[in-house]
Structure formats: C-alpha cells, structure tokens
Amino acid sequence: MELINKQYIVDENNRKVAVQIPIDVFEKMELLLEDHALFHLMKENTDSDLLELTDAQAYYRQLVKEA
Structure with a gap:
C-alpha cells in the first residue's frame, strides 16, 4: 500500500x-x-x-460528461 504524503491544516x-x-x-x-x-x-x-459492452461504455461516457 502506498503511503499518502499529506499536510494537515490546523485551527487556532x-x-x-x-x-x-x-x-x-x-x-x-x-x-x-x-x-x-x-x-x-x-x-x-x-x-x-443488462447492456451490451459497447452500449454500457457509451452510457458510462455519457455519465462522466454530465458529472
């Protein structure tokens, strides 16, 4: 597992x-x-x-465009 290099922001x-x-x-x-x-x-x-593969890919691409 990759370690995440992070920086914390703290309050007063x-x-x-x-x-x-x-x-x-x-x-x-x-x-x-x-x-x-x-x-x-x-x-x-x-x-x-169920959708065929090409129909599912097209549907997913459309969802990504709308997001």
Missing part, C-alpha cells in the same frame, strides 16, 4: 480541521471510489437491465 487551537494531499493522489482515490461504487451497482443490477 492546533486541532486538525483539513488535510492537503497531492492532486495525483486525490485523482487516484476518486477513481478507486468510482470503480468501487460502479462494481457494487453492477452487482446489484438485475438481468433485465
């Missing part, structure tokens, strides 16, 4: 209130969360909602 009482991480790490985390959520959505999907 020295309590941690936020964290800064490199943008590339944040983008990797975002992709992992998207993939995880997509996996669980696909797992819950019923057979009647």
Whole structure:
C-alpha cells in the first residue's frame, strides 16, 4: 500500500480541521471510489437491465460528461 504524503491544516487551537494531499493522489482515490461504487451497482443490477459492452461504455461516457 502506498503511503499518502499529506499536510494537515490546523485551527487556532492546533486541532486538525483539513488535510492537503497531492492532486495525483486525490485523482487516484476518486477513481478507486468510482470503480468501487460502479462494481457494487453492477452487482446489484438485475438481468433485465443488462447492456451490451459497447452500449454500457457509451452510457458510462455519457455519465462522466454530465458529472
């Protein structure tokens, strides 16, 4: 597992209130969360909602554009 280089932002009482991480790490985390959520959505999907691969890819690309 990769260690995350992070910097904490603290308030006047020295309590941690936020964290800064490199943008590339944040983008990797975002992709992992998207993939995880997509996996669980696909797992819950019923057979009647199945799409062919090319249709599914087109649908997913459309979702990404709308986000």
